[in-house]
Amino acid sequence: MSKTKLTELLDIEHPIIMAPMFLVSDTGMIIEALKSGITAAFPALNYRTDEEFRSAIDEIRNATDKPFGVNLIVNKSNPKYPQQLITCVDKKVDFIITSLGSPREVIEKSKPVGIKVFCDVTNVQYAKKVAELGADAIIGVGAEAGGHAGNIKIKDLISQLKAEFDIPIISAGGVATKSQIDEMIEAGADGVSVGTVFIAAQECGVSDEYKQALVDYGAKDVVRTSNLSGSPLTVINTPYVQEIGTEPSFLMRMMIKHKKLRKILKMVIAVQGMNKIKKSAFSASYKTYFVAGPSIEHIYKVRPLKEIVEDLV
Ligand SMILES: Cc1cc2nc3c(=O)[nH]c(=O)nc-3n(C[C@H](O)[C@H](O)[C@H](O)COP(=O)(O)O)c2cc1C
Known part of the structure; x- marks a missing residue:
């Protein structure tokens, strides 16, 4: 696959993130994804205690030196957020994906230690806010996404974001095939974040x-x-x-x-x-x-x- 701003930013082979999925993304899947030449992120909320969260990071680190990320829900619905951020900074994970809130504090605390911050957005107005705060990349979540989807068709959202920003734009939603990835790259994306299709992986721990x-x-x-x-x-x-x-x-x-x-x-x-x-x-x-x-x-x-x-x- 072609080199993009995302492959350069993270030094990875293919411009694909295995998207964070609540309860679904587990360490086995993450390790396998990293070994396959893509990157991956998991929600910190998948772990009940800080100890479990830390040992998940250690397990991935011990298995591979490839870069991976953690997804933080940064609004008040997540009481564990303050400790989760401390742990990410402590452990110097490679990148953090923020969702459902302002990434201000995450950016302030992560940048000095070299952690990249990618922010989920569903429209250009919000993207402007996160870009001003210093996001390293923007993840546009489209209407086709699994989980909490956006309301704008992914291709339209990507073109709108591309027209406004120079930082890497990652498209999230509706991608399951190579030709769909090619279409997203053509529309202006520097990478794709793919969730749903990975739930059907043998390594995935769901029923x-x-x-x-x-x-x-x-x-x-x-x-x-x-x-x-x-x-x-x-x-x-x-x-x-x-x-x-x-x-x-x-x-x-x-x-x-x-x-x-x-x-x-x-x-x-x-x-x-x-x-x-x-x-x-x-x-x-x-x-x-x-x-x-x-x-x-x-x-x-x-x-x-x-x-x-x-x-x-
Ligand atoms: C089962 C499931 C759980 C998800 N959990 C989260 C989550 O915890 N945090 C988050 O930011 N996004 C979550 N998402 C959204 C994904 O990170 C990603 O944006 C989405 O899967 C991309 O669309 P796709 O499923 O069409 O590939 C979830 C998606 C799915 C399908």
């Missing part, structure tokens, strides 16, 4: 049912639900999701309208949602949510991660 659902369902089966976290999340439209719907109940909607109740309710929904996702990822039942983006369209079997990378490049 076999989750992986099989990625094979069995297609793009048209992916819907956004507001029942799992504070903001809409992409899930496969299984019979269970169809049964309970993708909008909060009437009672819940009424309560959310109440100013004082809103904050508490949103937190309750988020905590309950996290527990549901956790259960779903590792032990499937009828009441299961499978978080994934429309790029499941291109998943036709579960296979070694190395093979997925070979196809992408």
Whole structure:
């Protein structure tokens, strides 16, 4: 694959980041991805304690000297953020991906020790803010992404970002094939961040049912639900999701309208949602949510991660 600003910035072979995925990205997958010539990041939130988080970083470091990153949720919904940032700085991870909040503090503390900071954005206005704060790269999260998707079509978002900024632009969302990567690079991206297709890697620790659902369902089966976290999340439209719907109940909607109740309710929904996702990822039942983006369209079997990378490049 061609050399880009991203391959130069991180000194990697291919301009691909295996995207951070809550509960999904594990050290085994990260190590395999790094050995395959791409880079990868995992959410710090995947670890309950700081000790576990630190040993995950050590495990990757002991297995390879290739660069990798950590994803930090930088808003108040993440009480572990202050310690997670201290640990990233302590351990000098290669890069941090910030999402859902201002990257100001992360940039201030990371730059002096040489950690690069990449910031998730869903529009140009927010990208301007992170660029002014000193982001090293911008990750444009498009409407096609898995997880908390944006609202602008990825190609449009990339062209808009490219027109405004000189720092590397990375596209996130909807990429599952080499030709799609080529299209993104043509649209102006310096790299791609790919999540969903890696869930179907043999090395990934989620349940076999989750992986099989990625094979069995297609793009048209992916819907956004507001029942799992504070903001809409992409899930496969299984019979269970169809049964309970993708909008909060009437009672819940009424309560959310109440100013004082809103904050508490949103937190309750988020905590309950996290527990549901956790259960779903590792032990499937009828009441299961499978978080994934429309790029499941291109998943036709579960296979070694190395093979997925070979196809992408
Ligand atoms: C199962 C799943 C979990 C995700 N968890 C996170 C997360 O914890 N933090 C984050 O910033 N993005 C998260 N994302 C978004 C990815 O980092 C990335 O932006 C997205 O997967 C790219 O779109 P794609 O799935 O079409 O490749 C998640 C995506 C998926 C599919």
